[in-house]
Amino acid sequence: MNNHAMLNAPMMLNGLKMVIAPVFPKMTLSKSVTVSPEFREEMDAWMLEFFGTTCLVERGQTWVLQQQGTIVLHPDDYAAIKHMNLNLGRVVL
Numbered sequence: 001m002n003n004h005a006m007l008n009a010p011m012m013l014n015g016l017k018m019v020i021a022p023v024f025p026k027m028t029l030s031k032s033v034t035v036s037p038e039f040r041e042e043m044d045a046w047m048l049e050f051f052g053t054t055c056l057v058e059r060g061q062t063w064v065l066q067q068q069g070t071i072v073l074h075p076d077d078y079a080a081i082k083h084m085n086l087n088l089g090r091v092v093l
Contacts, residue, residue: 011082016064016071020078021057 011018027047029040055074057063063072073081 023055026051026054
């Protein structure tokens with residue numbers, strides 16, 4: 001496997017594929033609120049800046065989906081493990 005393919009390969013931990021949990025805005029306008037697309041975009045942008053984002057998986061927590069052979073991680077934890085792997089010259093732990 002060449003270096004480019006190794007960098008794009010999914011990271012594995014104890015034979016389980018590691019994936020990043022999605023991050024999404026803490027608050028957005030309900031789809032049932034009737035406003036112009038421009039207003040919705042502006043309000044959602046303001047709420048994103050004011051309230052920030054959230055992730056269902058908390059930092060330092062993992063979800064193990066054994067039947068799918070997957071571990072779901074917070075984006076910061078995934079980045080830390082990936083950084084550690086690249087510094088060690090490995091893709092697989």
